[in-house]
Amino acid sequence: MQYEARSAPRRTARSRRHSLRGRVATGLLAGALVAGTASITPFVAGAAGASTTARAAAGYSGKITYWFWGESDIPGITKWMQQRIAIYEKLHPKVSVDLVPQSNTTIISSFKLAAQSKTGPTIDTQWATLDTLVPAFSGDVAPLNGLVPKSEMSHWINTNENTYKGQVMAMPLYLIGVPLVWNKALFKKAGLNPNKGPATWSQFLSDAKALKAHGITPLGMGNQDGYFGAWMFAIYMKQELNSLSQVTKGIANQGNAQSIFESKLKSLYTMMQALVKDGYVNSNVSSLSLNQGWQLFPEKKAAMSFTTDGNVLSWAKAVGEANIGVGRPPIWGTGSLASTYDVTQSSDEFITSWAPNKQLDANFLAWLHTPSNMAALNKETDAFPADNRFPVSSITDPLARQLYKLDTTGKSIWLENYLPPQVDSDADIPAGQMILSNSGSPAKAVALWTTQLNLWRTEQPTQFQQFKTWAASS
Amino acid sequence: MTAAIRVGSRQLLLVVLCVLSLYPLWFMLDTALKSPQQYALNPTGLASHPTFVNFQSVFSQWPFLTWVRNSLVATVVSVGVATVVAMMAAYAIVFSRGRGRELFVRTNIALMAIPPVALLVPMYTLMVQLHLINQLPAVIIFYCGLLVPFSVFFFVNFFREIPFELVEAARMDGASPSRVLVRVILPISGASTFTLVIVNAIFVWNELLIALVFLQANGSRTLMAGLALYQGRYVTNEPLLMAAAFLSVVPLGVLYVFGQRFFVRGLTAGIGK
Amino acid sequence: MSVGTTMAHVHAESIPTPRPARRRRARWPVAYVAPAVIALGVTFGYSFVEVVRYSFYAGSLGALTYVGGANYTAIFQDPQFTHSLLDNLKLLITVPVITLLALGVALVINTGLRGWRAYRAIIFLPYILPATAMGLAFSYLLQGGGVLDSLLRDAGMSFLIHDWLGSPSWVLFSIGGVIVWQQLGFGVVVFSAALLNVPAEIIEAARLDGAGWWRIQVSVMVPYIKRIIEFFVILEAIAALSSVFTYVYVLTGAGPAYSSSVMEFYIYQNGFENGAIGVASAAAVVLLAIASALIAIFLWVRTRASKDRA
Incomplete structure (x- = not known):
């Protein structure tokens, strides 16, 4: 497609790496894994329990519009998500979830459009780090703190890829390596x-x-x-x-x-x-x-x-x-x-700032991380769930074990996550196309970066300042 | 002898052009009847074991019928409204003597050539303010506006061919302007109006850019926007995409087979006089 | 609206014919024209004003800041913008190609070959088919190692094999080729209808003067439909500027490395994928300026044509 690329999509399955600043996936994972044997009561019931019945009711009635992406990373994940939705809707008859699968070529552009009109998804999938944080800079993302208990989030792996000003902006679903x-x-x-x-x-x-x-x-x-x-x-x-x-x-x-x-x-x-x-x-x-x-x-x-x-x-x-x-x-x-x-949570799920009932969306997202759902994710798709309650021992396939070992050994980074989306789409992608289609020299490809970096700084002055602040603090 | 060669080579030229015109359609259908494996092995050959599974999948796995319905609604409403609006305006322009009539006609002619993309940003922000994004009225309003200039132009040209005495006679009998329009003009405008409707409907049915930008929700997409957006997801399943593409072409093909004279008449009326 | 479809009527009367004087100036015409004026006012009037205004602002909707002419400076520094502009101009090459081909085919059809109506109907068909769907098919036909390449290999013409959509030097030819494929039938229908109206006496007179078939075509037929050809050329030129988005979006996404970007794509991408409304608007203003020049030529040709006939 569209190359859309250029703009739009960007990496596909990108595997993006996790951890900002090269944090160690391993450390997190290892700790998590040890701790984690499945178990635990379904999150939903417990978590919301604290609040009043009224609030609980509000958190379990309404419509969720979910613009979802993942198939390119994890073949079969859309089907898994559809199954989860069916279960959830049965569990909470007043909740309906409208799943809108996105493709590599539409994931960014669709959300960009939605953010301009503040309509569309109540939950959206983006690629991790700057593709999630740039919308967060401009206030299009609702932080999960306060909507999901800290105790729950502590089980999620690599939330540091999407943390901004101390708040977790998005939920990981899986980890992938390249x-x-x-x-x-x-x-x-x-x-x-x-x-x-x-x-x-x-x-x-x-x-x-x-x-x-x-x-x-x-x-x-x-x-x-x-x-x-x-x-x-x-x-x-x-x-x-x-x-x-x-x-x-x-x-x-x-x-x-x-x-x-x-x-x-x-x-x-x-x-x-x-x-x-x-x-x-x-x-x-x-x-x-x-x-x-x-x-x-x-x-x-x-x-x-x-x-x-x-x-x-x-x-x-x-x-x-x-x-x-x-x-x-x-x-x-x-x-x-x-x-x-080269490992990352790749894509992540967040609640949009214009979602009318954020607790509703948050409850559903957190429910996806219940051990049985995470186990099903692995079973259906062989994906590695980004949750430390998932028991490593349940990965039995030798090839999968080998991949899992790669994913969790040493530091990991997916560098593309550290490019502002516009720089990725206007410089990174066309420069690579220039080289791989044999239509420009390396010097010309670098010159394209120089031009596009300058254009991004002048065309998006606010975003440029926010980027600098974020880069300095992270 | 040479005459036979000449005729033969002309026939050959036209046959070749016809084959080229139809080949992409044939490719669509042929591919749609294959399994992905068959396609990978033999993309150009005849589907040896035709399967309708791809067509079934389009209906069962895609919101295809919803898209078709959206396209139909957008087409019928925008073409209907634009046609009525343009007909009233053209009627007033041709059968009255207000000032600025020629200016109005010329403005319409000029606007026909405006690239729609140049209006995209302001129309988008307008729809955002009206809370119409992801809803069909957003594209319907835009399409209507885009269709009016050509439609006015079309009706003005057509009405100018109508003998003025017809209208004058009815007025003498005391008929109101609306009565003249309905009782005198409409009955003799059927074929021309139908021509215009077809031409406009093709534009709306085929339009991509506006639908792509204004309709992001799966349930509100038009057929073309849906196809373009699913291209990314299903690009490695050629037979499924081709089945969907073929189905999106069928309504136009049917319309064309039965209404071909209207197409040709619409395109040629008034030429060369 | 697709400009192409207007062709037919372009020739019709446009100078008001004198009407019998009416007794009093009625009010009803105002009411009848009003809906059209409102529709045009919203779609075009409002948009023209707003697009110019937005072109002086940066940022995204809801957070716009005035930046003066910075967006105009930016787009002219952006190689993709100049590339897009140039690509639109390069695609203008399709106009003479379509015109000459269509004219040739129309002349052949005009000889009254057996089955000419069926031929014409088939050749016209691509013109009405959705570019989105056909573009999908062409993306498989033209991709490197795709259907066209394997047909060429089977035909022993491997030297012609290219990555039709992936090579920057071929990609515009490929898109241009698809445009020719789709537009040709429109030209054929328009020209063959016009040729039918050439008076038999003129042709007969030329024949009596001893002119051969070719000579008659070139000296009699073509000159007779000269005005129609002019209109056709202008309308196709406008189409090359304002309705090629679908082909680019579906076939290449403007790649590789901008090499098939066009103005429409540039505006779409900046305004909606990058969220830079001001940049998109500045580009739209430039596009409108170019379109205005074409419109001026268009109106001038029309006026001249009407005078010719008067």
């Missing part, structure tokens, strides 16, 4: 060791060369919507960094941070350009959307791909679990963040 996957059969065909995926960039390039020599497309991706390029930014720009502030300060134009930021961009784009020129990516990468490009892997037309946990598990069914290898993206950069993995 591994490199490879098809072992195709590796074997190219004379490569099927059990050893590339760990470094030079290994990646030599594997790609061997695959190509055997007539196999090495990497299958799609960039018509700009997401492959945005993913490369998220994964590999990060590998050049020593700290996240190198990005946020660059965007905020502090000192010489922007020129350092730009020189790192240039190295990234030079690397990406070589990838295309050497023919290591499917030749139609620019006319396939990310989701379309991904199909090359389960169709066995490409030997490798960067994708999400959810897709890996679903592709395992297409090519056979024994045929799938997973590993962290090969290391290319030399920054101290190069060894971090």
Whole structure:
């Protein structure tokens, strides 16, 4: 689509990483996991109990309009959500939930429009961090503090990705990582060791060369919507960094941070350009959307791909679990963040500031985190619930265990989350398209960033100030 | 001999153009009858085991009928209102002697060429203030406004062909302006009005940009906005998308087959005189 | 309203014919015109004023700040804006292509080949089909390694294979091609109807002078429908400026890297996806200025045509 990309959508399944400032997913998770065996009474009943009956009644009667996204990260999650809604509506006959699934190409633009008219969703899904916080800056998001008990929120994993001025703005549903996957059969065909995926960039390039020599497309991706390029930014720009502030300060134009930021961009784009020129990516990468490009892997037309946990598990069914290898993206950069993995809650759920009955929405959201619902999420979709009450022991599939281990080992960051949405859509995405469609040099792509950063600062003066405040405080 | 070649090559040219005109439609239908697996294996070939499952899915998994209903309502109301409004105005312009009549006609002609997108931001903010976003009246009001200039222009041209004596005679008999419009003008305007209605209805039915911006809720979308928004979600299920696209084209195809002379007449009337 | 559809009537009478004097000036015409005036006032009048006003403000709805001409400075510094403007101009190339092709086909049809009505009806069909739905089909037909490419490969013409929608150097041709596909039939219908009205005597006279088929087409037929061709060209030019959004949105989303962005998309994206209403409005004002120039030419051609006939 629309590339809409440009504007609109942005990352798709992006896996975004969690934790602001590179917090450690592991720490949180580990603690959580230990603590958590399922259990616990259904949240709803208990939580609202404190208040008066009148308030409780108000929290369980009315209409919820939920603009939901997740299918691209976690195939099957929409069905899970529909099932939850059916259960909830039965549980609370006075509540009705209107679920409006969004796509990669509409998730941002639809909400942007809704926020201008203050109509539409009472609950909305956005990608984590700045895609959620920028609307929060402008007052379109209702903080969850006060609507959901702190004791409940303490079970949610990675709420720090969406905390602003001490308040939790959004609820996570799941965690995803972005591994490199490879098809072992195709590796074997190219004379490569099927059990050893590339760990470094030079290994990646030599594997790609061997695959190509055997007539196999090495990497299958799609960039018509700009997401492959945005993913490369998220994964590999990060590998050049020593700290996240190198990005946020660059965007905020502090000192010489922007020129350092730009020189790192240039190295990234030079690397990406070589990838295309050497023919290591499917030749139609620019006319396939990310989701379309991904199909090359389960169709066995490409030997490798960067994708999400959810897709890996679903592709395992297409090519056979024994045929799938997973590993962290090969290391290319030399920054101290190069060894971090690419994990995030990806998308999050928040209540809009114009929702007429926020308690109603909050009760439903919190109910989604009840252990039985979280267990069902994992069972239906293999997704890893972002809740520390979820028992790790219930992950039994070996591939899933391997992915889960990757997701929870060491620091993790999804860099794209730290770009203001307009910068992501107007600079990150078209610059990646320029390189991957072979229509501009790395210098030209960097110049595009420079121009668009300046335009964003002048076109959105208020947002720019809010961004600076947030960057300084986080 | 050469004459035969000449005729033959002309026939060939037209046949090729017809094939090119119809191929995308054929591709839609052919793809819609395949399973995603069949499509992936053989995107261009004939559907070897035609399946109607995609058409069923469009109705069972998508709010397709709701979108169709919304498109119908938007089309019928906006075209109906615009037609009546334009007819009254054109009637007054042609059969009265007020000042500024030519200015009014020229203004309408000029407005026909205004790109709708240039009005999008102000109309959007207006609808926000009226609390009409995500409701059909938002697009209906906008479509009406966009349809009026051409419709006025159309009726003015048509009414000017009507012998003035017809109207004058009725007036002499004491008929009021509204009576003249209903009893004298309307009966002889049927075919022309129908032509205008078709042309306007096609515009509204096919319109995307305004519907996309004004109608964000699933239940209020028009067919084209729904299709465009579901493109992102179902882009990897080509047969399902093509089934939906094909179904969205069918009403126009049927209309065209039965009303083709109105299309052609609408487009050609008044030319070359 | 789709400008294209107006073609037919463009030629009709527009100078008021003298009417018998009426006895007194009636009030009813005012009441009859009023609804139309209100509709135009809201849709166009109000919008023109507001779009100019918004173009001097930054921020989103409800939080607008006056910034003077900053939005105009910004759009002219924005490479996507200039790209969009240029792409609209490049798409104007479709106008002569459609016109010449349609004229050629109309002349062939006019020879009264067997089945010409059916041919014309089929060639016209794409014109009425929704661009959204057809664009979806074309997105699969034209994507790199898609249907067109595999047909070319099967036909042994691999050298013609391209990433039709993913290559910046081809993407506008692809969009232009879809526009030609959709608009051609409109031109054919308009021109063939006009050609039917060429008086037989003129053709006969040319034939008696010894002119061959081609010579008659070029020296007699085409000049006779010259005015119609002029109208057609202007209307298609206006359409190329103001109704290509759907193709871009469905086929490419303006990518890769803006290379198929057009003014409509730029306004949509800035106003509604980025929430920069002021930037979108400034771009809309520029678009209106360009449209006004086209409208002026349009009105001038019409007036000249009416005088010709008078």
